[in-house]
Amino acid sequence: MRHWRGPFDRQGYHHGNLKEALIEAAQRFIAERGLGGFTLADAAKLVGVTPAALYRHFRGREALVAEVAFRGFDELAKRLGKALQSDGTPRERFTRMGEAYLAFAEQEPGFYAAMFSAKPTAEGENCGPWGKGSSDKAAAAPERANTAFDYLVEALMKTYPEGFQNVDVRFIALEVWALSHGIATLDAAGQLPKGPGLPDKYELLRAGVLALVHGALKDRPEAKVQ
């Protein structure tokens, strides 16, 4: 039994926690250089290990990236769940979830890039986060994405118990998610205007979500007028 001193520390022949360290290194490099710019050699060097050592813990590059994506969905679900169970009114919690989403995308760009990069999937297969799930066992990430999405649906139902007129809650949730994702990715690409006087992304999301939800509220039918 050896003491764990940090992901990139090492003492002696055996690393002690190589798998976790590699995942963390991958996450860091993906954040810094993008998914395409991330290399196994860099990760191994940062961790202080030969590139070949990686293959004791992962099938290859793709498997490592998939693991990062999985952890990302896990962490996102955790943060959304935490916001969902925080103090305050349902609406306050709901707003907090949106903030948590944007904060996650900003603070963990490595996770986010691994999670949402378009993968060359098999033709016709729907293996998205809220799709039917892939037949590939290695891709367990979609289930975690579903968890995050379910938190969003749950939050919507709790925040607006009166329900929505003729509209599936999942439809609203999908709109909210799409808006959040759009804001997060535009921001990550440096394509959202920043500066004093301009609304920040948090305000953008808050106002947008409010509008999306109110547009379909049951007790405000006039808001649905064509």
Added chain:
Amino acid sequence: MRHWRGPFDRQGYHHGNLKEALIEAAQRFIAERGLGGFTLADAAKLVGVTPAALYRHFRGREALVAEVAFRGFDELAKRLGKALQSDGTPRERFTRMGEAYLAFAEQEPGFYAAMFSAKPTAEGENCGPWGKGSSDKAAAAPERANTAFDYLVEALMKTYPEGFQNVDVRFIALEVWALSHGIATLDAAGQLPKGPGLPDKYELLRAGVLALVHGALKDRPEAKVQ
């Protein structure tokens, strides 16, 4: 003077339209394999030319991709402008713009990926499509992005001449764009549920945009209640 027979045709020593052919090839490969999967060697081979020939027309790989992005913003602006000047009521035109945006992202994934991929920009620099513009002369794409964004702002003002209460039109436009971008990218990543009974992305955007706009309309102040 020689006849032009198609981007990938060639006869004789000189190509005749190599620059355009390379751009088209790059666009195709980026669409098929993603920005990271695109190589100069592939493009040159498709066009029927030595990789070195590329350097007669471009500084290098990055310049070619930048050109594709520029053309993409150009084409997007063109399509949005066309929708903006089409027949029907202002609202019909506005809806058509949203459809045009999603259709563009779907039909031209090569353009879209080149346009919106996060680039490792200089620190603190804001060179996004609606930002202040980069000092780099080569990056003229942002101007074209501004054109597309201006079309959106113009459409909003024409469609809702009564204006929005205490809200800058550009704020609404940004929300609409973010939602469109989110839907488009989730769809491109295969992360939007598809199938019979489920709403398609066009309906998703239409309903979402309606809600976003109505949430801030001037003649419906009740829709803005906190």
Added chain:
DNA sequence: TGTACATCAGTGAACGCGCGTTCACTGATGTAC
């Protein structure tokens, strides 16, 4: 407590590959006279 041994995490060298880019060149084009 000590020793033999099975287990397995990490080594280090090598591999084949394909990338972006360079360079001196050559062949085609079109214009001046």
Added chain:
DNA sequence: TGTACATCAGTGAACGCGCGTTCACTGATGTAC
């Protein structure tokens, strides 16, 4: 109309590089006796 020549688009070979992956190996660990 014909010829000399400047221009320049594309050639082909080569480069240095760094990638992901493999393989036989070796060193550390921890357990059985």
